[in-house]
Structures are given as C-alpha cells and as structure tokens.
Amino acid sequence: MVNRSLPSFLCGISLTLCTLSLSGFVFAEEKGSLPIMPAPAHVVVGEGEFFIDGSFGVATKGYDEPRLARARRRFLDILSKETGIPFKHGAIASQAHFIIQTIGPSAAVQQLDEDESYNLVISTNDVALKAANPLGVLRGLQTFLQLVRINERGFSVPVVTVDDAPRFPWRGLLIDSGHRFVPTPVVKRNLDGMEAVKLNVFHWRFADDEGFHIESKKFPLLQEKASGGLYYSQEEVREIVGYARDRGIRVVPEFDMPCHTKSWFQGYPELAGGKNPRQSSAMDPTRESTYKFLSGFIREMAALFPDSYLHTGGDECDAKEWETNPQIQDYMRKNSIKDGAALQGRFTARIEKIVASHKKIMEGWDEVLQANTPKDVVIQSWRGPSSLAEAARNGYRSVLSSGYYIDLNQSAKEHYLVDPLGEGAAALTPEQKKFVLGAEATMWTDIVSADNMDNRIWPRTAAIAERLWSPEQIKDIGWMYQRLAIVSQKLGYYGLRHRLITEEMLERMSGDPDPVALRVLADVVQPPKGYQRQELRTDFTALNHLDDAVPPESDTAREFNAIAQRISSGTATPQDWQQARAWLVLWRDNDAKLQSLLKRSYLIQDLAPVSTNLRRVAEIGLQALDDLHENRVVSAELRDTNITFLKSAVEPHAVLLLMPASSVELLVNATKTQ
C-alpha cells in the first residue's frame, strides 16, 4: 500500500521543471560546449558522431601493462553501466574501434611531476587515444566516458579532438579517517570519483583526538585502544594504495603530530605532554623517548606507503598544555625556548629529519613553516592564500586547502572561484608561482560520516578539480553548473551514492517510504555554512537530522534565485514567471501536508516552524509576483513587515537555512511603494 518502486510524487507542475531541464541540455550541445569536467586545455569539435554499440571494443598498441588492462576493463564496465550494453573484453586491434597507444611506462611509484597529458581523436569511424604513459591514458579514458550520451540513433560521442594536460601537478582530496572511521568501500568509490574528475592525490588522514584508525604492528596499542575495532589493516592499506595507483592517484598519508593526538595516548600515555595523559591532546616534545617512538612509527609507515611524501600534520597546537606541565616549562627555560610555537618548531625539525632519513619528503600544515624549515618541505595552507603566498615567496612549495573545505557547506561556485594563484598568490612572480603545486579539497569528518560523505564530496569536488586541471580563464559559473549536473549523474555509474543519500535519510527520519512533503522542504533548505552548524547543534554523535541529509547546496534554491533576480531586474521570460509561481504555490501548499508527518517522528518534529516559514515566505512571494505583474503600488509599512520577516526566515532554524527567503526578498524589494 505504501511503497512503490517508482516514486509516486509525480506532478502537475512538472512541465515547467521538465522543460527547464531539457533546455539546459540542449543549450550545452548548441554552444558546442562539451560536458567535459575538468574542461580540457584544447578542444576542437568536428561534425558527426561515433556510435557505440555491442560491437564496440578497445585494443592497445605500443606499451602495455596489467594496470592498463585493468583500466580498459574498468572503462568498459562503466560504459556498460551507462549504456546497459554488455561489451566484450579483450578485443583485438584489427577489429576494435578504439585504439589506445601508450609510448612507455610511468614511474614505478607515481611522482609529483609525471606527464598526465593525452591526445584523444574521435572520428565517425574510430577513436584514437595517445599518451606518453599510462597516466595520460587513464585521463583520456575518463574524457571519453564524459562525452558519451544517448540520442535518437543510439549511444554516441561527438567527433572531437582533445589535447589535454593539467594546470597543476597536485590535485587532491583529503579524507579524514581520524575523526571517524571511513570503511574501505567508501574510500574506494571516492577514489573512483577522483579518477573520473582527474584528481591525482588522495591525502589520507588516519588519526585525530577522536580515534586512531590504522594498524601499527610495531605499536599495536595505538589501534587496539583507540579505534573501537574500526581500523585499516596494513593489508587493506596496501590494497587501497594499489587501487589508487590503478587510477593514477598518489596516496599521501597524514599522521598529525604533535597535537590532535589524544588517541595515541590511550595506548601509549607516556607520549603525552599534558598532566593527565589520557585527556591530553599534545605530545611531549621534550622527551627523547617521544622521538624514539615516532622514529619507529614513521619507519613503519614510510615502508607501508610508497609515495615520496609523508604528511606529519602540525596544525592547531594549543601551547597551554605545555605551559601547564612543569617539566616541559623547565625544559623550555633551560633551552631558552620562548614559547609553544618555538617548541613546536624544534619538534618539527626533529620529525623532518626522521622523515628525510626514510627518503621521504615531509609535508605539513601552515604551522610547520619556521625560519629554519628545510626547503623541500611542502606546506599545506589551511589558514588562507596569504600563508600560501608567504610560503612561495620564501621558496617553499605549497598546496592550498583554504577555500576548499568541502565540510563547510559552501556552494560549488564559492569553491570554484578560489584559485591557488589568486588573491595573495596573484602578486607572486612567475618563478614564485611555480612553487604553488596545486590544492586539495578537504573532507573533514568532525560532523560528516561515511554515511553522508558522498553527498558532501560530490558533485562539488568536480568543480574544484576543474579549477586545478583546466586553464585559469575557464570560470563561467553557468557553464560550470551545467556540466556539474551532468558529471553528478555520471558519477552514479561509478557507484557514488551522493544522489541517493538524501532520499534514504528522509525516509529514515520520517519513517515514511515516500515522504513527499518532507522532500519539498528538504529541497530548499541548506545546512549553515562554516562553523555555525557546530554552534547551533551540540551533539553530532548520530548524524540523522535534516541538516545531515540535505546537500550543502540547494539546486532548486539557486535556480529560483536566478529567476527572482531576472524578475526583479525586469529581464524575466514568461517561462520564468510561470516557474516562479509554480514553485511558490508548491511551497505555500506544502505546509498543510507536512505538519502531520512532522508530528510522527522525533527527528523532524523541530522542523514545524521551518515548514510554516516556507509557507509564509511563499505567500509573500506570490503576493509580490502579483504586485509586480499588476504593477501595483504597495504599502511601505506592509513591505517593511514582510522584509523583516524574510530576513528572520533566512536565519538558521532547526540548524537549517531556508534558502528561498532571500530570493523572495528580491521580489519584494522590486515592488513599488507609496
């Protein structure tokens, strides 16, 4: 009675929504702007298309290796998922329509500056992909997959020539398995997503105050006492590292020290710098035994991770712990160390030597940069572009993360417009700019878990990936959002769950297999940006509230806002008016349907005022539309009352922002008053 395999929430107003969708698609094709994301360096679009049917096969010329064979199989599997056509593996070159030509191998361990360029030529009869090494092949295969579409004659790709290479060599995603454990299937599918958008560094963080989630054979109490049984075995780590290599992705492990290390002390309290070891979160940098331990630990991890870089964290040390420890104070006095930062500087220098002794290059957060830091240390900037520019000016290579904190619920546009060579770095000399290696999106798990992680990472990270791969001047926001939507759908074929999570969580929190009215509300709210969410909610143990469920960015609200802007500026089309009215009617009428559902579940009870606010926002919006349409003069008093309400409605309620309120404010502001 209650479930249906197909959604039952089918609608009377869908014509306009549907038309909008279609026009988006057609537009992309008409402009000749192919839905490749990241956009390639050079594209020439030709006439005609290459069709993909059951006879399609891939063969190889020149250099080959098992990794390339696996890449071809993966390519065909994704293509099968997208088309529903089973393809034969292992075609022979004389029969295949798609020939891959690889000149030679890439490095045994993927290096920072390896060639990732490729040349893809699609004609109506065949496809040729050429690259210097397997990395370029991997990138080119993804470009091909993004070009696949269905039309009235079959599945096809357009005739096109692509010459492509990345702008930055370091294009990363950090997944924080420290705050919360992230199961390996979740890691793997996000590596698949990274491959799809040509990211090449997986920055994997294993420990934080909250937990230690990787197996140390040398110091097993690390995981035994601080993982709750949830940790990566070394065998699993090796499997993930191999999985990443198959996808042209380096794995840079991070072991944050000397702070954020409470979890280390559960098994090894002697490392702690505070008085109560198990409550301490900073290591004791004054004892030789600390360095002996870390030397052994880093040796073990340096052997486990083949990458040339090893990240030792170094962020956010609170000197207070050291200042309240008499022994440490004593040490500092004796050695004339003036403050916590200087003490950390000494620690960093020691750690750097240990890392270097294993032929690894140290990477660290902003704070590791000191006057005497060795020049090959890579600085990851979380504080902002000025610290990145500062590092480059001082001859340090750096990676930007400030501006790419995808846990903070910013829009794709906001991330997209951040450029590693923008702001402070824009003033760098060309030589200095070369020190800026790239950037990393950071998926912190303070208040995100493996359950909803996909919906925080995707699709927005594809926009960041474009910033790091594509030419600097590509920054048209509308075009970005068009392609982001297509990439988002395609990522589903890679197994990413970002498009499924919200619906699953809405069902869960409502207990209703088809929570129609809750969906309407969820479609136009967003979690607060930045750290405001943490201020509004205290308990993030169970991530099962609406602010956990909805995507960081409401597409509907963004589209409604664009329409409201056109209406208020007098540039709207009749279709805009129709669409705006349809949405506002939907929102106005939703409250009456939703309230009874909200009463039934403790997880959504607090949404009652948000739903009522949406109704009121919509009522004001509909009135404003009428006033604008009829060119009516409105009472200034009423308008002020409405604007006061709209401004209050856009503030967080139940840890959610009601996005249409500010768009309706645009409409109200556009009406005429006495």
Add this chain to the structure above:
Amino acid sequence: MVNRSLPSFLCGISLTLCTLSLSGFVFAEEKGSLPIMPAPAHVVVGEGEFFIDGSFGVATKGYDEPRLARARRRFLDILSKETGIPFKHGAIASQAHFIIQTIGPSAAVQQLDEDESYNLVISTNDVALKAANPLGVLRGLQTFLQLVRINERGFSVPVVTVDDAPRFPWRGLLIDSGHRFVPTPVVKRNLDGMEAVKLNVFHWRFADDEGFHIESKKFPLLQEKASGGLYYSQEEVREIVGYARDRGIRVVPEFDMPCHTKSWFQGYPELAGGKNPRQSSAMDPTRESTYKFLSGFIREMAALFPDSYLHTGGDECDAKEWETNPQIQDYMRKNSIKDGAALQGRFTARIEKIVASHKKIMEGWDEVLQANTPKDVVIQSWRGPSSLAEAARNGYRSVLSSGYYIDLNQSAKEHYLVDPLGEGAAALTPEQKKFVLGAEATMWTDIVSADNMDNRIWPRTAAIAERLWSPEQIKDIGWMYQRLAIVSQKLGYYGLRHRLITEEMLERMSGDPDPVALRVLADVVQPPKGYQRQELRTDFTALNHLDDAVPPESDTAREFNAIAQRISSGTATPQDWQQARAWLVLWRDNDAKLQSLLKRSYLIQDLAPVSTNLRRVAEIGLQALDDLHENRVVSAELRDTNITFLKSAVEPHAVLLLMPASSVELLVNATKTQ
C-alpha cells in the same frame, strides 16, 4: 542546471497520494498486525514500547561462537543504517538491554531439518531472545529488525512476545549464474535479503548452454572456454558458502546434466552427444568416458560444497540430438533402450551413484524421477503441483518451484497464493505431505541480468518466503501487500537495490537526469507475464529497455484497480474518487510532456504509442468518472467503441502492458447505457 540531489518532480496532487500512504501505515498499527514478514507462528502484542537509543547494546548468555558474534555485529550495523545511530559493539551483559541466550551449537554443516525456532520477548525495559541454536538466533534477530519504527518519541519496537518456527524446512531461492554471470557482490546482497525474510536454501546454478561460470581445477577448459573470463574462483565460492552459513543459509549447487550443457563442450567437445559438438547441447550418455569425466568433476564439486545435497539438473532434454547420432542410436538398439527418456533414466541412475559415492544426496528436476530412482533423491518440481504430488505419493521428497518463477513477472499475490500443499498436493495423506519439503523461488537469467535482478527478486520473494515459513492459514492479500511495502523499504538497509534500479535505468534510457514524464508512464506499465516477453522481443543481449527497467508489478496500477473496483461497485469513498481523478488527470496530461523526450532517445522512441494510449485511456476514464458521478446515460455505441479501444490498449505494445486500461474498463462498464 538540470540535476538536483533532491527529486524536483514534486507535485500538486501529492496530498492524496501522501494521505493514502499514511493511512496504510496507521492501519497496520491499529490492527495490531505487526509488520513482520514472514508472519510468525505465534505473536502476543502487549502495551508500550522499547526505545532504542545510543545506549542500546546486545550481549550474550550461554553458548557463543564467532558466527554469533558476527551476527550481532551485522545486526547492529543494519540497526545503525535504519536509525543513523552508531551503536557500540561488544556490550557486557550487565549493561546491555538486549540479551541473546543460545542453548548450544547447530550442526557443523547446516542440515535440512535443523531447529530454527526462537522466542523473542520485548518489554518496555529489555529484550530477550532465546533459541536452541544459532539458527534460531539469526531468525529472531531479523524479526526484531522488522519491528523497528520511528515515532514521535524515538526509534522503538513494540512490546511483544513472539514464538516462532517455520512451516517448511526447505525455503529457497535459486539464482541462475548459468545463463548470465552474477557478480559476487550481487549474490551476497541477495543472501542478505534471504536472511532478512528467513529463507534458508541458496540454490546456485553455475552452467547452462550459454556459459560455464565456476572454476574447475580438474577441468579448467570448462571455465576458460565458456565463461568469457567471468567465473567464480573456488576461493570465491568458499567465501560465498561461508557468507551463507553465517546467515543460516545452505548452499545447494546445481550442475545441470545431461542437457543444457553446450558450454561444457566448448572446452571438452568429447562429452557432446550431437554430431557437431560445439553446437550440441546434450551430453553423450552412452560413452564410458562421459561418466569418467563426470565422476571426476562431481568429486571436485562435492568437496567444494559442504551441503548434503547436490543438484544435477536433468530438465528439458531434447531427445532429437541423440536420435540423430548414429552411434547413440546403435547403442540404444543394442541395449533395448526405447527412447530418449529411458536413455536419460540410465544416465541419471549412473550419476546418482556417483553423487551418492561422495556421501551426497542427489536432487534433480522433475525428469529425474524414474521407476527405479533411489528413494532419497529429492525432486524439484518445475512442471507443476501434480508432478510434486506424484513424487510425494511415490515416497519421494520434493521441493516446489512451479508457481514461484519470479522471472515470469507475475504479481506477488499470484505467487503468494501458491501453496506447496495446495492443488494436487492437497489430496495427499498427512504422511505423504511430509514428503513435501518446501519450495524455491527461481531467478532465471535468460532475460534478467545482475543489473536488474534485485528488482525481479524483491520484494515479491518476501511473499513467497512467508508462504513457506508462516502458518498455512495466513493469506490475507491486503495485509500481505501492506507488510511487503514495509519489508521492501527495510531491504534497502541490507544494500538491496530493487528500489533504485528503475530510476537509474529510466535516466539511462532517456539521457535525462530527472525524466519526470517517463517516470509517470513507467509507473503504470508492466512487462508481459510468462514467456510472452520472449515472443515479443528477440534480442535480450542488452537489457536496457523499459520492460527491463520497470518492476514486474505496478503498485500504482494495483491501487488504481482497487479504487476502480470500489467505484464500479458503488462502495468508493470520496477520497477514492479524488484519487482516481488525480491519477487520470496526471496520465492524460503526461503524453504532451513525454513525446518530445521520447524522440530524443533510441531506447524509448517506440514508447510513443504507449504514451498516447495512456492519454486516451485516461480521457475515457475521466469521462466515465463524470458519467458515473452525474449518473448520466451513455450511448451504447460510444461505450462499445471505448471498450474495444481499452481491450486493445491492455495488449502488449513495445513489450509492455498498459495496466490502467483494464481498470478503466471497469469504470466504463459501470456506466449506464440506453
């Protein structure tokens, strides 16, 4: 522009749909009919409820084993998925609210007649689950999970006492990895689903004419020449067998012989009974070398699969191959074998001896039953209840599959009303009835693949599972559908994809990330039942058409039909009228929206007339509603024209049945004529 994480197809008419859904839920609770499926043998519902919060833990008393520890972990993982609450593993008994008490172990290899009973007592303060062995514990844990719901105070289960045990000891699901390979993740998640509905036999079929998909180390050309590289390694098989055992599921392997064996001959043509070995599909049962080969093969497989039963197929032998082989004809004459059936009888007797020599009991399809078949052979009936009754009357144990062919797109109701002890078997004596062990749902993959398999198996197989577990007299169809909907949703927490597949395939075939109008059509069409689909479509290589995508049973069409019946019989409520009109308006207006989308994709172009038919059906339905409402007299001529059209519309077009047509016919027939 085009994608949104939340569905945008939100509607003006959703109030009625939504209200319908809610009323279904409330009804189930009010009746005191708990959403357990299969319904337990005995239930006593009490007052109050037990709440599940972050402090919830499970502990164990009495016998324990690693399998039970894994079961507890799995239980908590599913509960976390359903609630979003992370639970701590490994609670201690003094603190846990849920105590499991197991008396002793079950058999080292799960046996046919093992005790699966359990006793589950839920009070407002705690939960106690008791069972004789781990199998009963597994069953009881699933009952608990089905009771979990959300309400205004939290997640909870009702106070209840359940005493439960199955009606039949053999409750199976066949997955056919012969026609098409089924990847291990798909097998695993379907084993999870089997556990959820208390099925206990996984009948795993590995080969058919189309392919041979399991590794033989003794005869490696079997998989090397006939699997296209897609086969289960023996290590994978062992992993699946262990995975099944963890879930209280036996694995009965099937190696169908002597027919449906074309794939065997690709590597070993000497086994073939036809003139052209590689085109032959029957073994040569006259050569000693055949038996020598099979003896070696069965030895290898008997060692790989621990279950006491081994299925050797035996179905659908076409004697023509043997009749056109002079050597075989010669042999038959010399040995006075009158026909192919007799020749197969000899073959079966030989194979039975080989199977028995490995201390296994042979199982076979109907055809293996001959006059001299040993009495311990188990007969699986695919021909129908009469062959099952016949076997039982002759003292053979049997398993019913006729009536449970879930590849044939029948409704849950149709399967549900089939009883292994119904029809022919109803006349058996109580002693004879004991020979009927149970039944198996059969997921044949002739025209189903791993991609859409979940949506063919679930949720309908839960209804079959109830028939096999629950008391015979439980057969209320309405109640079954209510619970089926809830189980269907819960199966999502086990990772089953049946509720996702249709939407994914609609996106794929339309190239639209939000194909609103296509969804409306898809929601009310069904693939033809039985073998008609194979007659209408010739190429099932790529399963990417709408008849592959939609579920076998349209819930919307069934609900609409129930309303149409009430309207035509004069028992409809005002809400029924409102709902019928809302649906008919939706369908009428959909065609104008859908046609342009259909033109854009080759996979859906042929749906144009189906969409137009839906519009016309809806127009006739709306007219009939008006006529009935106004009590109008209708022209007999017009009515006949309409009925002629409706009868034609219900016939397959584009390999699809337009389900509402027959319901509208009910409405038209209820109108008054001159």
